[in-house]
Amino acid sequence: MIKIKRIYQEKLSSDGIRILVDRLWPRGISKERAQLDHWMKDVAPSAGLRQWYHRHRDQFAAFKEAYEKELEHDQEKKKALEQLAQLGQAQTVTLLSAAKHVEVSHVPILQAFLQNHFNM
Template sequence: MIQCKRVYEPIAASDGQRVLVDRLWPRGCRKDNLALAAWLREVAPSNSLRQQFCHDPALFDEFRLLYRAELAAHPEHWQGLLALAEQGTLTLLFAARETQQNNAQVLAEFLEEELERRGEPSSPVCYQGLVD
């Protein structure tokens, strides 16, 4: 399971592996208080895309498309997150005030789709050798 959570919310046992997915360190947070498995700056939107979007809800659909393109171009940045999600709960941490229109939500959608794509093969050719 993949979930998203503001970095300023309290740590919960249900968080599982907590990964910060912002390019910049969140304001007012001490590194030793976040209980992170990792801080993956490189999986966050590029600086130019982040600045272009600037948390404007009117630009979110365009941001989503451009960010997904960045993710697709660099699987090495997010493949490790799939392994964490397969092991249990993965919580993507973000600092934005907007809880629905942010990079963590787009990343979570992207990762969920990748997990579905990695599922069991479904074409007859893929079953070759698996059935009698």
Template sequence: MDIRLKRAYEPPAASDGRRVLVDRVWPRGLAREAARLDDWARDLAPSAGLRRWFGHDPDRFAGFRERYVEELRACRSQLADLRRTARRGTLTLVYSARDADHNQAVVLAEVLRRGLPRAGA
């Protein structure tokens, strides 16, 4: 599977394949036309409470990952749809966070590639 991550503010490219926004809220200041998105997977984004708790603090990323994976367990059909998309061609998960290493797209890409870990693992 070819799953890529790209910040929403980076220009779209033909090599992006299918572009899916994985934020719950629209990226500030970004015009919809400029984003050139194929889909917006709001339901796969972390809950508002989890986002507030995390606050993009790298020291909380391990806890964020664990809690977010638990939230994703309720989204199995959407995960399966994205996995099918990635098997057919390039899938680019688009996110707006400044930190490229500590955000929900990183966790979501891991889950799409490896599947959901067993509960409690």
């Protein structure tokens, strides 16, 4: 099972493995408070794509398409996806992000990609 959560939300035992999937460390969060198991910044959108989306928030469909292409073709992302899939084979994985509106961030795209390509 793959869950999504903002990193600012309280850690719960039902979170399972907690993985930060943002490229940048979240503001105002100490490593102790984050209570992470892993930080997989390689699976996040490239810096260029992230910056483009920040300037074009109204173009989620284009962002989604570009990010999915990165997930399919970028070797570093492929390695990170395989690690995520291995971690999530027998336990719950919670993908964490600092995005204010997680529902229109890269995280649900990543969640769907993992479910569709790795049967998580």
